[in-house]
Amino acid sequence: MFLITPDYYVDFKCKASACTDNCCIGWEIDIDEYSDAVYSSVEGEFGEFLNDHIDRNTDVPFFKLDKNERCSFLDENNLCRIITNMGEDYLCDICHMHPRFCNYFGEFKTMGVGLCCEEAARIIIENDEITSFEINKIDEESDEDCDKDTFENTTNIFNELTDYLRYCNPDFMSIQEVLDEIAISAEAVQYYYSKQDYKECKHILYNPVGSDIFENHTFPDFVEFLKTLEIMDNKWSVTLNSITEKLDTLNKEETAFDKAYPENNIIYANIAIYFIFRYLFNAVHNGDIYSPIVFTVFAVKTIKFCDILTFVKNGRSICVEERIENAKLFSKEIEYSTENVEAIYNWLA
Ligand code: SF4
DSSP states (O other): OEEEEEGGGGGOOOOGGGOSSOTTBSOOOBOOHHHHHHHHTOOHHHHHHHHHTEEOSSSSOEEOBOTTSBBTTBOTTSOBHHHHHHOGGGSOHHHHHTTEEEEEETTEEEEEEOTTSHHHHHHHHHOOSOOOEEEEEOSOOOOOOOOHHHHHHHHHHHHHHHHHHHHOOTTTOOHHHHHHHHHHHHHHHHHHHHTTOHHHHHHHHHSOOSOOHHHHSOHHHHHHHHHHSOOOOHHHHHHHHHHHHTHHHHHHHHHHHHHHOTTHHHHHHHHHHHHHHHHGGGHHHHOOOHHHHHHHHHHHHHHHHHHHHHHHHTTSOOOHHHHHHHHHHHIIIIITOHHHHHHHHHHHO
16 A cells, blocks of 8 residues: 655654653553553563553553553653563554554555644644655555545645645745635535535635635634633643733734744644645545635644744744644644544534
């Protein structure tokens, strides 16, 4: 089969103990059946420790967290005891994959790294070129069913969207304006996508028609809606409240922000491409191309407004680490909760 990855994928390497965050803190990791069977058979002192720290009282077993919400297998140096005692091959599926994500479409597999991880976020944010994609043949079989034509046509729409972001002239139109146009065309793109008229989908993208999504779905309303979703970190609710309180100032400061950081165009284009790549192809399975497009536009705008908030708080400056923090916060709170993404899709419908 063929593997499609963003060009930065090969550069990703987990920072392990050097990470300021740690994805092994605060999450109860589910263990797949195969790994659980292997863990049950481990003997000796480590086998005892291993099995004492797995909760098997639920449908799906998971690694217990300690009183500080750390995975029980995280040692004092923030290294995973399963790796240090048994080797990387013994990680369960989720730990082995994270923060990578993958999706199967017949003979194609898409794979990337999630924005919730600080190293992945750094690679995406520090990329000074618009993301491109690589296709490589891999030695893997898939039994996932997929209509070849639908995949090919969805890929064409994906390429059109990324090219639109790649070739837009910032002197003529900012990335935010391009994204807004894309959101406005989303309803019509969905209409023609459902009719399998892909030629018209492409035409619509460059000639947006239809009702203005922003009339009924304003950004301030979106922020209000985000406040109603399940919130994991108090930092997120503080950020959302500050955006609401300072919205007028943030709107006014957007131009100064873009002027101070001309690289914004590439940064937000790459964040948009990350979301489009991750979510758009699901349309091949469920026929919904509208939701991932408008979700991308609102997600990028939210992350940008978190950045403008930081820019204003700092007296008109922001560093890469702060941008990473903001992108990570959005990703953890929204993207990594299927319920939250679904709720947003429904809100945007
Ligand atoms: S957040 Fe990323 S870099 Fe940090 S430990 Fe997790 S995977 Fe590694």
